[in-house]
Every structure is written in C-alpha cells, then in structure tokens.
Amino acid sequence: xxxxxxxxxxxPLSGADSVTALENVSLSIREGELVVLKGISGSGKSxxxxxxxxxxxxxxxxxxVAGRSVAKLPDRFASDFRRNTIGMIFQKFxxxxxxxxxDNVTLPLIPTHESASDIKERAYRILKSLGVKKxxxxxxxxxxxxxxxxxxxxxxxxxxxxxxxxxEPTASLDRKLTLDFVExxxxxxxxxxxxxxxxxxxxxxxxxxxxRVIEIDGGRLA
Numbered sequence: 001x002x003x004x005x006x007x008x009x010x011x012p013l014s015g016a017d018s019v020t021a022l023e024n025v026s027l028s029i030r031e032g033e034l035v036v037l038k039g040i041s042g043s044g045k046s047x048x049x050x051x052x053x054x055x056x057x058x059x060x061x062x063x064x065v066a067g068r069s070v071a072k073l074p075d076r077f078a079s080d081f082r083r084n085t086i087g088m089i090f091q092k093f094x095x096x097x098x099x100x101x102x103d104n105v106t107l108p109l110i111p112t113h114e115s116a117s118d119i120k121e122r123a124y125r126i127l128k129s130l131g132v133k134k135x136x137x138x139x140x141x142x143x144x145x146x147x148x149x150x151x152x153x154x155x156x157x158x159x160x161x162x163x164x165x166x167x168e169p170t171a172s173l174d175r176k177l178t179l180d181f182v183e184x185x186x187x188x189x190x191x192x193x194x195x196x197x198x199x200x201x202x203x204x205x206x207x208x209x210x211x212r213v214i215e216i217d218g219g220r221l222a
Contacts, residue, residue: 097141
C-alpha cells in the first residue's frame with residue numbers, strides 16, 4: 001500500500017545552509033497494517049507522513065502510495081489524491097476557526113458529487129460517536145483543545161479513506177478519549193484500513209492491534 005525507496009528530504013535554510021529531515025529512508029507498509037512511528041520531536045516522523053500524503057515532495061527517492069507514484073505529483077492532482085485516498089489527522093488540528101465543527105468536517109467532501117444532506121448525515125454520525133454532538137454548531141475557535149482534536153479526527157474519517165495518517169492524534173485528549181480513539185482504531189483496522197501513526201505516547205507501543213513500531217532517529221530508521 002505504501003512504499004518509500006531511498007527517500008531523502010532536505011529543507012534549504014538561508015544562504016547555503018540546509019537541514020536534513022529524512023535521509024535515505026526505505027520502508028514498505030502492507031495494506032491493512034497498523035504501523036506506529038516512534039521518535040523524539042524533530043526526528044522526521046511528521047515529514048515522513050507529509051511525504052506519504054503528497055503534502056511535500058522528496059528531495060530524492062520515490063514514494064508510491066496505493067500503486068501511484070506521488071513523489072512528483074503536481075499540486076492540483078495531489079489534492080484529488082489526498083481527498084480520495086488519505087485521511088489526515090494533524091497535530092495542530094488545522095481547523096478553520098470561523099467555521100462550525102460540522103462544517104469543518106464536511107468541507108473536504110464538498111467537491112464530490114454526494115448530496116449535501118448525505119454529507120451532513122455522515123459528519124453528524126462521526127461527530128456523535130466522538131462525543132461532540134452538542135458542539136456541532138459551535139465555531140472551531142470556540143472549542144476546547146480536546147474538542148478540536150476530535151473534530152480533526154472526524155474530518156479525517158468522513159471520506160472513508162483507505163489510508164489514515166495521524167500525527168500525534170491523542171496529544172490533546174484525556175485518558176478516556178484516548179482509549180475511545182484506540183477503540184476507533186480497532187474498528188478501522190478490522191475494516192481493512194492502512195493506518196500510520198506518528199506518536200511519542202507509550203500507550204501505542206504495546207497495543208495488540210499494532211503490527212509494527214518503527215523508530216526514527218535523526219531522519220533515519222533506527
């Protein structure tokens with residue numbers, strides 16, 4: 001489902017300086033696998049997720065996702081690829097503050113041919129299951145951190161993507177909501193979704209549903 005071959009990502013800085021986020025990484029993830037990326041902040045976990053989601057392009061190497069090379073995918077095609085294939089849970093939520101919770105969730109599906117009522121109903125069901133039923137009409141900027149994270153999770157799931165990428169998905173959740181999220185992961189894995197989670201939460205390192213824990217250290221697979 002996901003294959004990285006000799007992938008490096010170098011970010012240029014001012015002048016001739018640069019920082020290497022990933023160096024010569026090769027990695028394969030099978031369809032239906034749940035993989036956890038482990039590493040300290042700045043180790044390259046988020047960059048790896050961004051490459052899989054075609055949100056950034058590698059400096060060198062190839063990234064193939066669901067049979068499609070996305071390493072050099074033009075931006076206009078990358079957006080369609082993400083909408084049809086990837087559900088992304090961002091560490092900093094990336095919600096639109098002046099839109100309601102339910103509008104943030106339905107927004108990724110607006111370019112599709114589904115009816116507005118069907119989209120709203122799907123978003124409602126997911127938000128209800130995440131415990132945000134009473135805040136559907138509240139602006140995202142007025143939600144607590146935990147509520148914003150749950151809305152971000154709902155947005156990632158609403159399109160029923162084949163691949164779920166999560167960057168520190170439980171960072172703003174309390175213990176109960178974290179365990180609720182784990183239950184959702186179990187359901188998603190049972191339905192055949194491929195899941196990649198970047199986290200430093202030790203809860204995920206020993207979960208029975210996790211197929212592999214991969215450590216990243218200094219941009220390399222440890």
